[in-house]
Amino acid sequence: MSLSVIDLSWNNLVSSSIYHWLFNLNASLVSIDISYNVLQGPIPDAFGNMLSLKDLYLNDNSLDGGIPKSFGNLSCIHSLYLSINHLNEQLSQILQNLTGAAQNSLEILNLNQNQISGSLPDFTKFSSLKELYLGRNTLNRSFPLSFGQISNLIFLHVFSNQISGPLPDMSIFHLLKELYLSNNRLQGMLPKSIGQLSKLEILGVSSNSLEDSVIVVWGLISQKWLRTQNNFSELDISYVGISDTIPDWFWDLSPRLHFLNLSYNQISGIVPDLSLKLVDFPGIDLSSNCFNGLIPSLPPKATLVYLCKNMFSGSISHFCANNKFVGELPSSLQNCTKLSVINLGENKFAGEIPAWIGTHLTNLIILSLRQNEFYGSIPPRICHLDHIQILDLSRNNISGNIPRCLNNFTSLVKRNSSSETIKIELVSYSGSGY
Template sequence: MLIVFVLTHLACNKNSSALTSNPKISCIESEKQALLKFKDTITDDDGVLSSWGSEPDKKDCCKWWGVKCNHHTGHVTVLNLSRNNFRLFGKISPSLLELQHLKYLDLSGNLLSGNFSPIPNHHLGNFSSLRHLSLGDNPGLSGGNLEWLSYFPLLRHLDLSMVDLRQATNWLELVGNNLPLLEHLSLRGCGLPNPVPPAPPLNSSLSLITFIDLSANYLSSSILDAFGKMISLVHLYLFDNDFAGTIPKSFANLSSLQSLDMWGNNLIEQLDKFLDKLSGMEKPLQILDLGENQLSGALPDFTRFSSLEELDLQNNQLTGPFPTNFQQVLPNLYALILYGNRISGMLPNFTVFPSLVTLDLRNNSLNSMEDVISEAHFSNLSSLKYLDFSFNSRIFNINSNWIPPFQLNAIRLASCKLGPDFPKWLRNQNNYSELDISGAGISDVVPNWFWDQTPNLVYLNLSYNQMAGLVPDFSLQFSGYPGIDLSSNRFEGQIPQFPSKTFRQDSSNLGLLNFLSVLNLSNNLSGKIPLSTQLQSFNASAYSGIPQLCGVPLPNKCPGEEEGTKPPLIATGNEKKIQEEDGDRLITQGFYISLGVGFAFGFWAIFGPMLLSSISGYACFKFLDKLTDWLYVMASINLARLQRRLQS
């Protein structure tokens, strides 16, 4: 026994020593070279693949960014280059097929191009270990006819969203018959043809699939019945298609369904009958989006869907009041979107929805005069971020000392009766980026504190009230370029300065041009139109409703300006004062024609060869994007000058 113990101990020590003395396994050389070939076909402006290389400190490809290997064999099993604040540009190299042990491949969200389908079949036979394939959101990529799916029998996750699949006429049959283990299918926006023949019989019922996204494909109702056989479905996204009429009764088989999105189709059915087909048994339905259809009837009893968290029925043909037990059966509701219907009657008690984030009831018939909205309606809505009661003629009777329990991101109360006092509760709202209180019956002076808050405002509409007071210098109030409508009020003073960085060679100027395209200031403003701003680019007719203004582009001169002289243009910031010089007289139609011809010739002479190269094309297009912005801005300046000269 002693001899056996000693021999066993020695054997164990020997085996242990042998295990610890094994060198650390690194990547396979052939697979390393396959990855480097892939890198050679890719433009990587952000340096994402900087860890990839042949240098001594980069020799182990298992340590490269986005690459993972099997710890025992060294084979590459994971390649994850999905976009994360970067984008790769180029064609997918067939060298990836040499990674025969790859189980996870994700190249989604880049700018990759080429055709993924014509790959040698003998290589695909060695590529059959793949479980996860995600090539989605690469608009330049084509997937051919999808017959190559038969070489991936173990695939569980397939995402080809935005990949061109117009040639895949029998895509439903190929997916159903070749991927028996599939759990996740995303083919959003692929140009899928409607199956021919409609809804082909499937050898596999896709009984394991839990997620399907076929949105934005203009599919017809002929395939709807196929979903009723997928009994494990949890999430079904079919928005922006061409499903017409009604849904099949087989939808009642989807007992695990949690999300159903059929927004933007042509469903024509009474809402209660539609929901009857979903309720063969009590469902755990949490998200129901049926907006932008033609569903009719009254809001039904939602008792059978007590798990609902998001309900979107916008822009249908629903009528009648809220059901009496509405607030009692949806305790988890966080988004209620019913705008664009004809819902009428009393409001439910929203205080029983403490998780409510979005409440959108605009454009309905909720105009019962005895149903006044007070602070009590919002007393428990501490999570509310988006509030829209627009165009319902609701009366808001809010105590002037009320402090809301929420901080809103968007406030839309157009045509609600908020006045005559300016709503003081806005003083406690510091996060909103949108505010629309137009036509709200406010005849008060706008307090100074209002202009000092929310510097990140992107949309402000105070029009069609009787608000008064001085308009501040907007260039100091707002850091961006918000859309502003102050029309049909009683504001006084000079026309305000607006955020301006003058014209520079970057794309930010385009946002400024868009900003000015929606500017509306018709009030009792007076004085000189600020110079060196885009206000000079409008025609004089744009200021016809404000006769007290003067200066370019108006023909009437401001006090102190001599007839026939040109006022100086003052640049903002640290830029020097400039004046229009005699060289501006060269701005004629002939000048613009010459400019156009010269630009066209120079463009194709210099950039034409670059555009023929797929590798340099991306850098070229980035440069052209900047160049286009600069040319557009400079043309706008010169065109405005030309118009002023022609007018004078």
């Protein structure tokens, strides 16, 4: 039984001697993986003589130049991974060098994050392609009409280039699951045919110059596509100039959705309770919009949440309590001088209670630090909280004397039942322990 698979990835291979070793092997290699090394220089022609090769992984090295013409001889080649190198050939030349036996078998071509230039060429000869990754290069000009001939595409990534002009008809890409077009110079409207891509899971169109994208996103696609899609897992429509409210149905999105990016638009309105709408949702970016009202309750499994640069108002007590925050209170909190409610209870904050709470947060009505790991004494400066009505420091490791000046807190509220809720002006607090 002869050797067929070589995996030398994630090493520190720097010498071209590894090539001589590979090419001298008396074996019909099917898969070669020398990715994640520090190989430099051009790709050797001799790879083109390995006619049994199906999968070649050269990604994440420092290779330069282009793809040798001999690669066109690889009649069995299935996947070619060359991403994250320094390849600087024109894309049209790369395809020309792959023309031949390879064009009929190649299904995956990954050239992401190189220095490949030129316009998008005619891919008609590569009808077997299923995955095409061209992101983070310097490709320019517009999509050729013939681009639509590669109808078997499932993944198409052309983000972060300089591609301009309108998008072609997308209806032929009926198998497409991922379409990344972000960070280009695309113009015109999103084609109506995108609404016909029933298998699409990820659509990225942010950071382009698409016209009337609001009408397209909230009109055609929203009604005839988004509302009927149950498969997509990521939706990025940031930087597209939306200046509308979010329709109610929008929050009842695909149950598979794990990242939603609506940032850098002009979206207004109130965000609903996301803990009920997006139960298994780990990532959401609503930053740099005009959302108002209370900060929404978040999905219980959220790991990334961006709400900055909006117009949210009101209490944030529910937002921070009953988590697993650790460490000392950040000193930057003292800059929030207009805060009236702080509820950081039931976390794992530690350290001494900062004295700046009393000198900088003088508008506090409610302060709850209960059930943490604070230690030391109560700082006397906390007596500067003239408006305080609820002070809860219970279930910590606080020691020492209680400052006598706490007797001056004439507005403190006493609660008789552990289950009742105290309402103070526009603030509701349901904590316990004070």
